[in-house]
Amino acid sequence: MPRLVCAQAANANPLYLYYKAGWTDFKPVTAAPTFASAIQIGDPVSIDRAVFALRATDGIVEEATEEELMDAMSLADHTGMFACPHTGVALAALAKRRGRRVIKANDRTVVVSTAHGLKFTQSKVDYHSKEIADMACRYANPPISVKAKFGSVMDVLKKKLDVKGKVRSSG
Structure with missing residues (x-):
């Protein structure tokens, strides 16, 4: 059975907070704007099913800040992908867990990319032009x-x- 990893944007992370609290006392959050707009959800309807699946697979939950998700999206683009911010969240979560050796170098991983970067061109232009406030845009290609x-x-x-x-x- 694969181990599930759920990735959430830090601006909309109720499942991550629930996980960090040891699965006790779920509290919805008011989701703040995120580049990963399709996952900007503060009170997921299927929270019980998500928790069941995560617990059944010894799953883990990770979050990604706006800067982490945009940097990860840009790094993916350097390989020839044209990733969306949602995929950036998943890739940033993978990188963080790999960095902590929770996911080991030889572990097989699958990252689900749910959209194409063409749906998010303005965020890409802003990132590569270094026009996002308070973001270093470390991998910008101006x-x-x-x-x-x-x-x-x-x-x-x-x-x-x-x-x-x-x-x-x-x-």
Whole structure:
């Protein structure tokens, strides 16, 4: 039986708080805004089923701050994914638990990605432009404005990629 890990945004984390309290005295929370908007839930309707599944699998619950989830989303994007903030929550939780060695290096893990980054483009633009207040945006890949000319684009690419030599236009 796999061990379930539930990941919640710290701005909407009633299950995490319940878990940390030893599964005693569930208290709904007022969910604050989060980039992971689909999981911005302070009083989950299926709390009893979630707790049952977690307890039956010796499961754990972790939270991710806004900065942690956005950094994790950006790191995933560096691998070629175009992750959503919700996946960022799950990846940040995985990284935290791996860092604490709760999830070991050889453990098989599955992270469920529930949406595509195209649904959250503004948060990605804001992150990479470093326009999110109180967030370092450690893995930002800032946009570069370039004239709509082949030579201008190639000049920027050569500089960015530190390429020596000339690249010829084929037309």
